[in-house]
Amino acid sequence: MAKRDGNGRLYKPDVCICDINMPGMSGIDLLVRLKADETLRRIPVVMFSSSDDARDVRQCYDHQAVSYVCKPANYAELREFAAGFVRYWVEMVSLPNRVNVSPASDFKSG
Secondary structure (H helix, E strand, O other), rough: OOOOOHHHHHHHOOOEEOOOOOOOOHHHHHHHHHHHHOOOOOEEEEEOOEEEEEHHHHHHHHHOOOEEEOOOOOOHHHHHHHHHHHHHHHHOOOOOOOOOOHHHHHHOOO
């Protein structure tokens, strides 16, 4: 499941945002596969869904999601979520082997 770049280096994102409802494979199934892969299991996975069903939330945490976020209702709230996500995961959190992060200013929009 792990991917390598053109130079053979292993590409591992610092954090993954995953929707529960995806075509082909559910986000929960993807979460289970990520956590079963020795090279990818330490990547924090934030579940992002329109569902606020307690069973979905519990199932995601049972499978080692680090967070569960209900999708914002409008564009302004989505921008607020994105800014908070970047502030936390890019600017504040210490993650092992951080290699793929651009400066935080690259993530901000006008």
